[in-house]
Amino acid sequence: MTRLPVIIAGGGIGGLAAALGLARKGFAVIVLERASEIAEIGAGIQIAPNAFHCFDYLGVGDEARACAVYIDSLRLMNAVDGSAIATIPLQQEFRQYFGNPYAVVHRADLHGVLLNACRQSELIQLHSLHRVRSYRQDGETVQVECEDGVILQGMALIGADGLRSDVRQQLVGDGEPRVSGHSTYRSVIPFEQMPEDLRWNAATLWAGPKCHIVHYPLKGWKLFNLVVTYHNHVEEAVAGKPVSKDEVRQGFEHICERAQQIIEHGDDWKLWVLCDRDPILNWVDGRVALLGDAAHPMLQYFAQGACMALEDSVCLAQHFEAQAGDVARALDHYQRQRRVRTARVQLDSRLIGDYIYHPDGAIAELRDHLMSNMSPQQWYDKLDWLYGSSGLEHPGALHVT
Ligand SMILES: Cc1cc2nc3c(=O)[nH]c(=O)nc-3n(C[C@H](O)[C@H](O)[C@H](O)COP(=O)(O)OP(=O)(O)OC[C@H]3O[C@@H](n4cnc5c(N)ncnc54)[C@H](O)[C@@H]3O)c2cc1C
Numbered sequence: 353m354t355r356l357p358v359i360i361a362g363g364g365i366g367g368l369a370a371a372l373g374l375a376r377k378g379f380a381v382i383v384l385e386r387a388s389e390i391a392e393i394g395a396g397i398q399i400a401p402n403a404f405h406c407f408d409y410l411g412v413g414d415e416a417r418a419c420a421v422y423i424d425s426l427r428l429m430n431a432v433d434g435s436a437i438a439t440i441p442l443q444q445e446f447r448q449y450f451g452n453p454y455a456v457v458h459r460a461d462l463h464g465v466l467l468n469a470c471r472q473s474e475l476i477q478l479h480s481l482h483r484v485r486s487y488r489q490d491g492e493t494v495q496v497e498c499e500d501g502v503i504l505q506g507m508a509l510i511g512a513d514g515l516r517s518d519v520r521q522q523l524v525g526d527g528e529p530r531v532s533g534h535s536t537y538r539s540v541i542p543f544e545q546m547p548e549d550l551r552w553n554a555a556t557l558w559a560g561p562k563c564h565i566v567h568y569p570l571k572g573w574k575l576f577n578l579v580v581t582y583h584n585h586v587e588e589a590v591a592g593k594p595v596s597k598d599e600v601r602q603g604f605e606h607i608c609e610r611a612q613q614i615i616e617h618g619d620d621w622k623l624w625v626l627c628d629r630d631p632i633l634n635w636v637d638g639r640v641a642l643l644g645d646a647a648h649p650m651l652q653y654f655a656q657g658a659c660m661a662l663e664d665s666v667c668l669a670q671h672f673e674a675q676a677g678d679v680a681r682a683l684d685h686y687q688r689q690r691r692v693r694t695a696r697v698q699l700d701s702r703l704i705g706d707y708i709y710h711p712d713g714a715i716a717e718l719r720d721h722l723m724s725n726m727s728p729q730q731w732y733d734k735l736d737w738l739y740g741s742s743g744l745e746h747p748g749a750l751h752v753t
Contacts, residue, residue: 358382359381512646
């Protein structure tokens with residue numbers, strides 16, 4: 353009997369990486385994407401070594417590394433007095449320690465690496481304008497129903513359909529995500545528009561009370577990515593709404609002039625009100641499982657949401673191969689392997705926001721004191737649990753260059 357395909361809801365970084373991972377293990381895959389085009393938004397993303405380990409596993413490590421900008425450091429600045437708090441060097445020593453670089457990439461380029469590889473695979477079909485609405489299963493197969501009435505049959509369904517996952521609503525049924533009350537404004541500007549004295553080869557973060565600003569170069573230094581966040585306690589979730597510069601300026605009056613000025617250099621600002629969820633114990637239902645933001649959406653403060661989606665994908669592929677067709681068992685092993693690590697990153701992301709990015713007064717002073725006294729080696733040791741792994745139980749199974 354011909355084996356049925358695995359159906360994946362969502363053609364984001366998580367969905368495409370999962371498709372590629374499964375196809376590399378010999379499984380046929382159908383990716384159903386709700387949007388008219390399988391694409392990413394035009395902004396930057398930070399990619400840590402754990403994600404590059406996953407790209408290597410998926411066979412596209414060189415392509416992913418080729419579109420990245422290799423920043424020299426992660427820089428933390430005090431946005432109130434303009435002083436440098438900490439610098440984590442990312443050069444040779446870092447790469448040797450973790451086996452891969454830390455880099456910044458344009459989202460479309462990174463997504464394009466996965467999309468190209470999926471398009472080249474005979475085992476992967478990609479369908480846009482297909483919104484997955486619901487599923488039914490009978491112990492042998494899964495029936496997936498799309499919004500337009502199309503019904504597909506598969507051996508499994510993977511819900512990689514993001515923060516407001518339809519698959520999650522049926523599987524977990526926990527309603528809307530938690531609105532953090534943090535507003536994030538994004539802008540991508542030409543290199544020349546960034547003031548010369550801030551064209552640093554670093555992912556720089558200016559941390560201030562209830563606010564922070566991030567900037568880094570993109571696309572072979574042709575662009576700069578600006579991200580400005582204000583903890584203004586808004587209660588309504590927003591995604592990608594165009595806003596005026598006046599709106600972005602609000603809430604940054606108390607930080608130093610140099611950091612404030614960064615906002616002035618941005619154009620075409622767009623707003624996201626950040627959401628996440630609490631970790632949950634179960635995201636598998638028989639032959640159906642969640643992946644990436646659908647399973648464990650997190651605030652962006654650890655810059656790990658996409659990295660975790662990539663790790664999920666290699667873990668899923670590994671268990672599909674190991675369980676040789678026992679789908680329910682493979683999915684159960686997958687979630688048991690991923691749950692603790694992703695819960696830790698979800699909760700750490702909130703803590704980083706509260707205690708590193710946004711504190712005031714004595715907590716900010718403590719942050720400055722502790723972080724400014726750390727050596728590069730101490731930083732590397734502290735980050736080893738995260739960057740040194742790919743989330744696989746047996747990291748030896750990875751091909752790390
Ligand atoms: C401001 C900001 C900065 C960030 N920075 C970083 C960073 O530096 N590093 C990092 O690793 N992460 C970062 N992240 C997180 C990262 O963007 C996400 O974790 C990641 O994109 C999740 O990928 P995904 O594939 O799980 O979901 P998504 O990217 O949301 O993809 C889901 C896809 O599913 C589609 N879809 C939705 N519903 C359906 C349906 N019912 N049927 C079919 N298709 C559907 C959607 O159209 C979409 O294409 C950041 C997030 C934000 C908000």
